[in-house]
Amino acid sequence: MLDLKRQYRPLHQELLDAIGAVLQTQQFILGEPVAAFERAAAAQLGVAHALGCSSGTDALWLALAAAQLGPGTAVVTTPFSFFASVSSILRAGATPVLADIDPATFNLDPAAVEAILNGPQPTPIRAILPVHLYGQPADWTIFARLGQERGLKLIEDAAQAWGAEWQGVKAGNLGDIAAFSFYPTKNLSAAGDAGMVTTNSAELAERVKMLRQHGMRRRYYHDEIGWNTRMDGLQGAILTVKLKYIAAWNSARRTVARRYHALFHAAGLAESGPWPAHAVVLPHEVPGSHHVWHQYVVRTRRRDALREFLAIRGIGSEIYYPVPLHLQDALKSLGYNQGSFPESERAAREVLALPIFPELREDEQQTVVAAIAEFLS
Numbered sequence: 001m002l003d004l005k006r007q008y009r010p011l012h013q014e015l016l017d018a019i020g021a022v023l024q025t026q027q028f029i030l031g032e033p034v035a036a037f038e039r040a041a042a043a044q045l046g047v048a049h050a051l052g053c054s055s056g057t058d059a060l061w062l063a064l065a066a067a068q069l070g071p072g073t074a075v076v077t078t079p080f081s082f083f084a085s086v087s088s089i090l091r092a093g094a095t096p097v098l099a100d101i102d103p104a105t106f107n108l109d110p111a112a113v114e115a116i117l118n119g120p121q122p123t124p125i126r127a128i129l130p131v132h133l134y135g136q137p138a139d140w141t142i143f144a145r146l147g148q149e150r151g152l153k154l155i156e157d158a159a160q161a162w163g164a165e166w167q168g169v170k171a172g173n174l175g176d177i178a179a180f181s182f183y184p185t186k187n188l189s190a191a192g193d194a195g196m197v198t199t200n201s202a203e204l205a206e207r208v209k210m211l212r213q214h215g216m217r218r219r220y221y222h223d224e225i226g227w228n229t230r231m232d233g234l235q236g237a238i239l240t241v242k243l244k245y246i247a248a249w250n251s252a253r254r255t256v257a258r259r260y261h262a263l264f265h266a267a268g269l270a271e272s273g274p275w276p277a278h279a280v281v282l283p284h285e286v287p288g289s290h291h292v293w294h295q296y297v298v299r300t301r302r303r304d305a306l307r308e309f310l311a312i313r314g315i316g317s318e319i320y321y322p323v324p325l326h327l328q329d330a331l332k333s334l335g336y337n338q339g340s341f342p343e344s345e346r347a348a349r350e351v352l353a354l355p356i357f358p359e360l361r362e363d364e365q366q367t368v369v370a371a372i373a374e375f376l377s
């Protein structure tokens with residue numbers, strides 16, 4: 001599914017040198033190694049402020065807390081994402097309100113969000129939190145309009161989307177504030193947990209800095225209840241090295257995605273979506289966007305049987321995500337039921353992520369597609 005060693009081998013010495021430099025300076029938490037990464041990251045995204053923290057989950061919490069989305073406010077997001085997209089809203093003290101996805105992109109459906117904004121709001125909605133799922137940016141033209149018209153904050157969950165773009169603007173630079181994850185399986189990855197918040201607002205950036213260090217602006221003077229969520233110097237140094245290669249890696253992912261498309265079409269397995277009937281619905285890049293293919297996710301009816309068939313042949317695959325968030329035990333208190341979000345529920349039954357990473361070879365992809373062809377025949 002993912003062979004991280006192929007990325008590591010050519011970087012071995014460069015990474016060891018970067019780690020050695022941190023050990024020489026003994027700057028283990030924030031400090032220059034993280035500041036250097038923050039400067040390089042901000043420059044790459046074209047954003048004014050980039051702030052390192054401990055994880056993508058914490059980055060989401062920091063973004064929400066910095067934007068003062070706490071008790072008495074509600075935030076609209078998707079039920080078809082990783083748990084942290086919703087749990088971070090609860091951790092900030094705000095109320096998550098869920099809206100269904102667009103079945104063609106798996107991203108939050110702007111029409112569903114608009115319907116919620118036009119309905120009753122038991123807790124006033126103050127923000128929208130779209131997720132750029134699988135590396136495909138959410139429809140920012142409509143979300144930007146909704147945000148502006150209704151005076152809502154836009155928070156990006158860009159955990160899976162380093163380098164993705166909507167109409168030439170990079171993810172992380174689209175909303176008021178954004179969260180990235182550098183979890184080891186992400187397209188830009190640390191050697192452990194790490195995350196980042198980006199924003200063009202000096203005021204929000206200042207609040208993130210304060211909140212990531214126990215609410216301190218001055219050492220040992222605590223203005224608010226913050227948290228300890230700082231980035232390690234070692235992660236900053238490793239990420240600074242990898243940042244130089246991410247554009248090439250994303251471009252290689254796009255090549256891998258194009259090859260899957262060609263192979264599936266050549267095998268006669270591709271059917272038009274958004275819902276599968278007898279073959280496989282392929283993912284696509286929304287016109288005007290730049291997809292970084294963090295995942296290559298197909299839809300198929302007999303998904304679980306196919307996954308088992310592939311596993312027996314030594315082919316990895318993954319389900320992101322098997323249970324939509326509104327049906328998670330931990331989120332029962334939100335009051336949703338089976339049937340609340342039919343597109344998310346259907347996607348959870350049909351999606352299958354196939355192996356994709358920059359170093360994946362064409363012959364390996366041929367093996368994957370041939371196995372799927374055999375299963376469907």
Ligand SMILES: Cc1ncc(COP(=O)(O)O)c(C=O)c1O
Pocket residue numbers: 055056057058060081082084085131157159160180181182183193194195
């Ligand atoms: C969409 C999404 N949001 C948030 C996160 C949380 O990031 P982390 O695992 O770094 O806490 C992840 C990654 O796991 C994710 O995929």
